[in-house]
Amino acid sequence: MNDPHQTEVFERVVRPHFDRLYRLSWRLTGAKAEAEDLFQELLVKAFGMLDELVHIEEPGSWLSRVMYNLFVDQHRRFVRQRMHLVDEGHLPGAGLADLPGDFDPVADRERQEQFRRLDAALQQLSEEHRVVVLLHDTEGYKLEEIEAMTEIPVGTIKSRLHRARNRLRQILQEDGTIS
Amino acid sequence: MNNPRITEEQALLDLLKDYPVPEADAGFYDRALVRAVHQGSRRQRKRWMLAGFGSAVAAGLAIWMISAVLMTTPQLPDAEPAIPGVTIAMEQEHTVRLVFSSAEALDSATLTVSLPDGIELAGFPGQREITWETSLEEGRNLLPLTLIALTPAGGELLARLEHKDRNRTFRLRVDVS
Numbered sequence: 477m478n479d480p481h482q483t484e485v486f487e488r489v490v491r492p493h494f495d496r497l498y499r500l501s502w503r504l505t506g507a508k509a510e511a512e513d514l515f516q517e518l519l520v521k522a523f524g525m526l527d528e529l530v531h532i533e534e535p536g537s538w539l540s541r542v543m544y545n546l547f548v549d550q551h552r553r554f555v556r557q558r559m560h561l562v563d564e565g566h567l568p569g570a571g572l573a574d575l576p577g578d579f580d581p582v583a584d585r586e587r588q589e590q591f592r593r594l595d596a597a598l599q600q601l602s603e604e605h606r607v608v609v610l611l612h613d614t615e616g617y618k619l620e621e622i623e624a625m626t627e628i629p630v631g632t633i634k635s636r637l638h639r640a641r642n643r644l645r646q647i648l649q650e651d652g653t654i655s
Numbered sequence: 656m657n658n659p660r661i662t663e664e665q666a667l668l669d670l671l672k673d674y675p676v677p678e679a680d681a682g683f684y685d686r687a688l689v690r691a692v693h694q695g696s697r698r699q700r701k702r703w704m705l706a707g708f709g710s711a712v713a714a715g716l717a718i719w720m721i722s723a724v725l726m727t728t729p730q731l732p733d734a735e736p737a738i739p740g741v742t743i744a745m746e747q748e749h750t751v752r753l754v755f756s757s758a759e760a761l762d763s764a765t766l767t768v769s770l771p772d773g774i775e776l777a778g779f780p781g782q783r784e785i786t787w788e789t790s791l792e793e794g795r796n797l798l799p800l801t802l803i804a805l806t807p808a809g810g811e812l813l814a815r816l817e818h819k820d821r822n823r824t825f826r827l828r829v830d831v832s
Contacts, residue, residue: 483692494684502676512679516687523695587673594670613671645667654666 486526490519493536496615500540503610504547518543537624544625590653597647605640608633613641740828745804748777753798753814753825761791764818768800771810774829777801804831 497518501511521542522529532538598606611617611625612633619630626633648654743749767786770776778801779785802812812827 486692487688491684491688494679498679498684499676508677512683512687515679516690519687519691520694523691526695590670591674594674609671610674613668614674616672641664641667644671645663648667648670649663654663654670 482526485530486523489526489529489535490522490539493539496536497539497543499615500543500611503615504544504607514543514547517546521546537621540621541625593648593651593653594644597644597651597653600647601640601643605636605643608636609640609644612637739826740830742830742832743802743804744832745807748801748803750799750801751827753800753827754795757791757793757796760793761818764789764791764816766798767813767815767817769813769815770802771808771812771829773804773806773808773831774810774812775803775805777803802829804829807831 498511498515501514501518502508505511505514518539522539529535529538598610601609607626608622611622612619617625619633622628622633623630628636645654741749741751765786766789767784768776769784770782772783776782776785798814800812800814809828809830812829814825814827816823816825
C-alpha cells in the first residue's frame, strides 16, 4: 500500500521541476518515447531515494544529474532500442506542428524548415558534442550546471561547445540555412 | 560593416535558442507520478522482503512468516502507457512506418510481428505471425509495414525485436474505419 504522505511529499518536491526535466529528457534522447521512458525511470529512482531527496537543497539540479546518469548508464545501451511510429513525433522536425502559439504560416514554414535542417545537422555531431550544445545553447544551462550534471570539467565542455558550434555553422552554411 | 562570422554565429545561436521541443502530452506527468509511486513502492517492498527473508534465515521461522505475509500482499497494477494507434480503411493497403532507434549496430536480431484477427500484412496472406532475422544499423532504422484490414474489428499489433537475451516490444492499436 502506498503511503499517501510519502506520495504527497514526493510530488511536492519533484513536480516544480517537471517541465525542465522533460525538456532535458528530450534533449538527451531526441525522441518522444525515449524521453518519456527516461523521465519515468528518473521518477521511479527518485521515489526510491525520497529520504535523501527531501534534504537536498537544490532538488532540480540533483534530479538533472540523476537523469543524465541514467541516460549514460542505460540509454546508450540496448535500452535505447525502441520502436516507434514514424509520425509519433521523433523524426527530424516531427512534432513541431504540436507546438503552442500562433504563427505566420509562411514564416513558420520557413522556420520549421530551418529547424529540420538544424535537427539533421545535430544528428551529424557526436553525442557528447550534441548534448553539450543543446544543454548550453538551447536549454540555457550554465557551464557550471553542465559540469555538475555531467561531471565533465568546464574546460572540456567549452572546447566541445566551440567545436560543436563550428561544425553546426559549417553544415548549416553549406546548406544555406544560415548566411 | 558586419563581420560575417559574427553574424553567422548569432544566426546559429538564435536558431539553437528557438529550437523547439514538444510539450509533454496532457496527463503524462500525472501518469508518470502514479507509475513512479507504484513501481517505487513495489521495489521498496521487494527490498524489505529480501531483508525480511535474510533475517528469517538468521532469526527463525517467525520473521519468515511475516515475510510470507508481505509476499502475498496484492500489488497495484501499473498504469498503462498510452498506445499509439492508426486508423486504416477496410480492404485498402495502408503503410505504417516503425522506427527502431538502436544505440549500436546489431547483427542477427529477430523481429516478430503479431497481427490481430482480420488484419494482414501485405504479401503474407493468412499469417497471424511473421518472424524474420534482420540487422540493425546504429541510429534510426525504418521498417515499413503495409497492412490490410479484412474485417472491421481492428485490434493490437505487436512488433517484438529480440537480440540475444534482450527484447523490446512495440504495441500499435489498429482501428478500422
